[in-house]
Amino acid sequence: MVETRDPKEQVLALAAGRDATQLDLSAAEGYLLSRIDGTTPWRLLREIGGIPAAEVDACLARWIEDGILDVVGTGAARAKRETPSAEGERSEREASSTKRPQAAESAAVDAAESFSPPPIDESALDAKLELSLDVQRRILEFEASLSRPYHALLGIEQGAPPKAVKRAYFKLSKEFHPDRYFRKNIGSYGVRLDRIFKKVLEAHEILSDPELCKVENSTPPPSAPPPSAPAMDAASAGPAEDRPGAAGPKKARPLTKLERLQQRMPFKINHAAIADRRARAEEIFRAAQSSQQAGRLQEAEASIRIAISFDPGRTEFKEALGSLRIAATGARASKLLAAPSERMSDGELREALTLLEDVLPYRPHDPGLNERAAQVCFRLGKLDAALEYAETLLERNPEQAAAHTLVGRIYKDRGDAEKALRAFERALKYDENDLDARRALASLRIGAHDAARGGVS
Amino acid sequence: MSRVIGIDLGTTNSCVSVVENGQATVIPNSGGYKTTPSMFGISQDGKRLVGHLAKRQAITNARNTVFAAKRLIGRRFDDPEVQKSIDLCPYEIVRGPNEDPRIKIGGKTFTCPEISGIILREMKRVAEEYLSETVQEAVITVPAYFNDTQRQCTKDAGKIAGLEVLRIINEPTAAALSYGMNRKGDEKIAVYDLGGGTFDISILEMSDGVIEVLATSGNTFLGGEDFDRRIVQHLVEWFEETEGMDLRGDTMALQRLKDASEKAKCDLSMRDAVEINLPFIASDSEGPRHLNYELTREKLESLVYDVVEGTLKSVEQCCVDAGVQAQDIDQVVLVGGQTRMPLVQSRVTEYFGKRPHKGVNPDEVVGLGAAVQAAALLDNDNDMLLLDVTPLSLGIGTYGGHFARLIERNTTVPVSKGHIFTTTRDDQSAVKIRVLQGESDLAAENDLLGEFVLSGIRPAPKGEPEIEVSFDIDANGIVSVSARDLATGKEQSITVSSTGTLSDTEIDEIIQEHDLYEVQLKD
Numbered sequence: 001m002v003e004t005r006d007p008k009e010q011v012l013a014l015a016a017g018r019d020a021t022q023l024d025l026s027a028a029e030g031y032l033l034s035r036i037d038g039t040t041p042w043r044l045l046r047e048i049g050g051i052p053a054a055e056v057d058a059c060l061a062r063w064i065e066d067g068i069l070d071v072v073g074t075g076a077a078r079a080k081r082e083t084p085s086a087e088g089e090r091s092e093r094e095a096s097s098t099k100r101p102q103a104a105e106s107a108a109v110d111a112a113e114s115f116s117p118p119p120i121d122e123s124a125l126d127a128k129l130e131l132s133l134d135v136q137r138r139i140l141e142f143e144a145s146l147s148r149p150y151h152a153l154l155g156i157e158q159g160a161p162p163k164a165v166k167r168a169y170f171k172l173s174k175e176f177h178p179d180r181y182f183r184k185n186i187g188s189y190g191v192r193l194d195r196i197f198k199k200v201l202e203a204h205e206i207l208s209d210p211e212l213c214k215v216e217n218s219t220p221p222p223s224a225p226p227p228s229a230p231a232m233d234a235a236s237a238g239p240a241e242d243r244p245g246a247a248g249p250k251k252a253r254p255l256t257k258l259e260r261l262q263q264r265m266p267f268k269i270n271h272a273a274i275a276d277r278r279a280r281a282e283e284i285f286r287a288a289q290s291s292q293q294a295g296r297l298q299e300a301e302a303s304i305r306i307a308i309s310f311d312p313g314r315t316e317f318k319e320a321l322g323s324l325r326i327a328a329t330g331a332r333a334s335k336l337l338a339a340p341s342e343r344m345s346d347g348e349l350r351e352a353l354t355l356l357e358d359v360l361p362y363r364p365h366d367p368g369l370n371e372r373a374a375q376v377c378f379r380l381g382k383l384d385a386a387l388e389y390a391e392t393l394l395e396r397n398p399e400q401a402a403a404h405t406l407v408g409r410i411y412k413d414r415g416d417a418e419k420a421l422r423a424f425e426r427a428l429k430y431d432e433n434d435l436d437a438r439r440a441l442a443s444l445r446i447g448a449h450d451a452a453r454g455g456v457s
Numbered sequence: 458m459s460r461v462i463g464i465d466l467g468t469t470n471s472c473v474s475v476v477e478n479g480q481a482t483v484i485p486n487s488g489g490y491k492t493t494p495s496m497f498g499i500s501q502d503g504k505r506l507v508g509h510l511a512k513r514q515a516i517t518n519a520r521n522t523v524f525a526a527k528r529l530i531g532r533r534f535d536d537p538e539v540q541k542s543i544d545l546c547p548y549e550i551v552r553g554p555n556e557d558p559r560i561k562i563g564g565k566t567f568t569c570p571e572i573s574g575i576i577l578r579e580m581k582r583v584a585e586e587y588l589s590e591t592v593q594e595a596v597i598t599v600p601a602y603f604n605d606t607q608r609q610c611t612k613d614a615g616k617i618a619g620l621e622v623l624r625i626i627n628e629p630t631a632a633a634l635s636y637g638m639n640r641k642g643d644e645k646i647a648v649y650d651l652g653g654g655t656f657d658i659s660i661l662e663m664s665d666g667v668i669e670v671l672a673t674s675g676n677t678f679l680g681g682e683d684f685d686r687r688i689v690q691h692l693v694e695w696f697e698e699t700e701g702m703d704l705r706g707d708t709m710a711l712q713r714l715k716d717a718s719e720k721a722k723c724d725l726s727m728r729d730a731v732e733i734n735l736p737f738i739a740s741d742s743e744g745p746r747h748l749n750y751e752l753t754r755e756k757l758e759s760l761v762y763d764v765v766e767g768t769l770k771s772v773e774q775c776c777v778d779a780g781v782q783a784q785d786i787d788q789v790v791l792v793g794g795q796t797r798m799p800l801v802q803s804r805v806t807e808y809f810g811k812r813p814h815k816g817v818n819p820d821e822v823v824g825l826g827a828a829v830q831a832a833a834l835l836d837n838d839n840d841m842l843l844l845d846v847t848p849l850s851l852g853i854g855t856y857g858g859h860f861a862r863l864i865e866r867n868t869t870v871p872v873s874k875g876h877i878f879t880t881t882r883d884d885q886s887a888v889k890i891r892v893l894q895g896e897s898d899l900a901a902e903n904d905l906l907g908e909f910v911l912s913g914i915r916p917a918p919k920g921e922p923e924i925e926v927s928f929d930i931d932a933n934g935i936v937s938v939s940a941r942d943l944a945t946g947k948e949q950s951i952t953v954s955s956t957g958t959l960s961d962t963e964i965d966e967i968i969q970e971h972d973l974y975e976v977q978l979k980d
Contacts, residue, residue: 166662166664167664170664170665170667170669173667173842173844174665174666174667174840174842177842177844177932178871178931178932179833179834179842179843179932180842182623182834182835183834183835194871194931194932197871198871198872198873201869201871201872276777277774277777277778280774284770298687298763299763302679302763302764302767303763303767305676305679305767306676306679306767306770306771309674309675309676309677309679309771310774312896312897347706347707348706350706350708351705351706354706
């Protein structure tokens with residue numbers, strides 16, 4: 001290969017509307033023209049026996065000039081920066097595609113038009129990186145061809161079995177997952193790997209889901225959108241959205257966007273799995289209910305907990321667990337919770353409190369439970385906790401006199417006479433017959449009066 | 458280059474491992490033990506004790522000895538789990554300035570990352586002694602259900618210990634990595650992890666050194682402690698029947714029952730019957746009463762049978778999520794002390810139709826896996842690759858207080874996903890994007906990671922503007938979110954940095970203080 005500057009990689013085809021039979025050609029020229037089929041590159045045409053390479057060049061150049069031939073395929077853009085290394089690069093690419101015969105095959109079947117080995121940006125190669133030039137080339141090439149259909153991307157046949165999809169996905173993961181180059185100095189390749197892996201992941205996700213796969217197969221491959229169209233593509237110049245618009249008068253633009261969205265399946269919810277999970281939760285919950293009715297409370301409780309873990313959103317499950325825990329502690333609990341706290345022993349009070357604390361997380365606003373907890377805590381001298389429960393109760397029932405009385409007592413025990421006074425007054429405001437509050441208020445006032453008098457004398 | 462260790466920072470015990478010559482090895486501490494108690498204490502004369510030394514004096518110095526700090530890390534003080542610990546733990550737990558729980562022992566208040574940091578520092582020391590070189594980097598494991606804050610706090614703990622944390626990985630995943638090392642074939646693995654307080658099941662697929670998490674599920678309400686509770690309950694009922702005394706209100710008696718139950722449960726893994734002997738459990742007017750009961754394995758199994766069945770229901774769900782049948786599973790790996798129970802082993806065997814993998818020690822397998830991941834990242838000869846997943850769903854809050862999930866939990870990272878959203882009012886000119894993390898369908902029940910406003914939307918009837926919201930998670934788990942108005946091309950984005958309960962300056966101060974302390978010790 002001497003004439004490295006010549007665009008010998010160009011692929012030529014008869015220009016549209018030209019009729020070869022109308023041309024005035026010599027036998028050799030006719031033979032040459034018959035070999036021009038839209039896939040054979042210029043380089044191979046020169047090797048046709050019987051015509052000297054120089055003549056082939058001259059002939060082809062003339063035909064291009066006359067508009068008889070068009071340059072198709074890899075195009076002039078590639079030819080322009082043809083460098084000595086391109087020869088090696090191409091043969092390497094050929095080697096790599098023979099390593100993946102299915103890829104080449106399916107690409108040929110499905111995307112003969114859109115997939116020709118993409119040009120790579122040679123200037124991105126950097127020998128200083130901790131990444132061999134071969135690997136760099138492989139990454140650049142793969143990145144440049146990310147817009148291939150998913151199966152071509154994974155190098156498998158369309159409709160390949162899940163096992164093949166998975167194997168290809170694992171193989172590419174091993175090649176392109178960013179963790180493979182953890183902490184290595186790989187410059188811009190970090191971003192490229194990230195982009196490639198995400199695309200491979202997407203391909204795997206869609207191809208291994210039969211439903212998404214159907215959508216994917218029924219929509220024609222997108223007409224070569226820019227690599228990784230998603231907006232997250234930070235490295236690509238300009239908003240991805242502008243490109244289809246700028247690309248020309250494409251009527252199907254809204255459809256393209258829809259297609260793109262379908263392709264990306266951005267918001268995939270496995271409704272079937274969720275529904276299944278909910279149904280199971282429901283089923284387990286019903287089983288729990290029948291266990292409960294049959295008196296197998298432990299079993300019921302375990303089942304409800306499982307139901308909750310399957311469908312954490314259902315508040316009724318949590319409520320059921322709460323009431324079950326009340327039920328589970330049975331007659332004893334109702335006795336403990338019903339008996340006037342004044343007559344309970346310390347041990348009983350403590351047990352009642354444990355029960356309440358067990359149940360309250362499931363019914364944090366239950367007025368009865370909060371009232372009970374406030375009273376029990378008060379009896380046990382846990383004034384802070386008592387106050388908290390009493391206040392929760394008042395949030396719900398702000399006009400419950402008894403609760404205000406209780407708050408008053410708590411403050412009184414804490415030695416805050418003023419707040420106690422106000423609480424008792426409030427209690428009387430809502431229920432003027434609240435004897436407890438009346439008495440407490442009177443004693444407080446007398447106390448205050450005495451103190452005042454004591455202070456004077 | 459110095460070596461990277463893997464640490465299983467456990468609730469009760471921790472374990473450190475390293476990969477040497479292509480083999481993952483557990484590093485024993487100077488006492489020859491392969492695991493070190495996750496305990497820290499301050500003795501009466503002000504000495505700081507970690508690990509076995511702390512455990513040894515725990516009974517006599519209970520108020521100044523911290524255990525199970527992992528239950529508290531990264532939680533808020535008001536969290537029910539923290540409140541439960543306050544009741545159960547002999548050491549003092551106080552409300553910190555950032556609404557975080559802090560631990561007060563020996564007259565000093567410690568944050569939870571600090572306590573975990575002290576344990577990690579001990580593990581680092583164990584490794585350095587063994588390797589005879591300094592260690593600066595580690596992979597640490599956490600339970601699969603840990604949220605962002607808990608993970609970040611664990612990272613902070615590593616920082617405090619003087620370790621750079623390369624990755625935080627899930628415990629079941631680590632177990633699978635440890636199993637998968639040096640194995641080549643295609644296999645589907647189930648990791649059944651029954652620990653003290655929780656149950657986790659993960660199904661993973663492995664092929665030629667690549668490991669992918671297919672599904673994880675579990676039950677944070679269910680664990681070894683439920684087994685203990687069942688025994689206690691049974692003993693209380695039995696005592697009431699035979700002696701006519703109710704022990705339910707007696708905290709002291711209950712604590713003794715709990716300890717005895719736990720021990721009996723462990724012993725019954727090896728024996729057919731044990732005697733539970735608790736003299737002077739209670740007393741009344743007739744004098745002291747003693748509890749003496751023979752618990753058989755059979756009885757224990759009948760008490761906890763439904764708990765074990767409960768775990769299998771989660772396993773079944775996990776199989777459905779992973780799209781596999783129980784018989785497709787090639788290998789079952791057991792993790793957690795509770796899996797030593799014969800009933801658990803036999804039910805798991807029956808369920809999967811094959812015996813669990815024998816080659817791994819349930820106490821060590823997680824730590825080993827952490828070391829394998831460290832080697833996979835940094836060792837050129839190591840050919841393993843973990844396709845790790847995001848632990849919690851990510852999405853945004855939408856109209857009506859709903860949560861729109863853009864990235865489901867257990868999605869392989871790095872990943873980007875997007876979706877089109879629109880306005881809810883006519884001529885709405887701005888939208889607020891609230892980035893949330895969690896599993897609830899209600900926005901309010903999930904954690905807010907960050908928020909931003911996209912303004913300058915062209916006036917249009919509601920529902921017409923198209924706003925594309927994209928989520929991106931990189932290989933290190935860093936999340937960035939952007940929103941773009943498709944009509945104007947206007948874009949706004951944020952990178953969500955997860956925060957622990959400590960600020961950077963606080964961490965630096967703690968590190969400095971501990972460095973000072975380190976010097977004091979060596980004097």
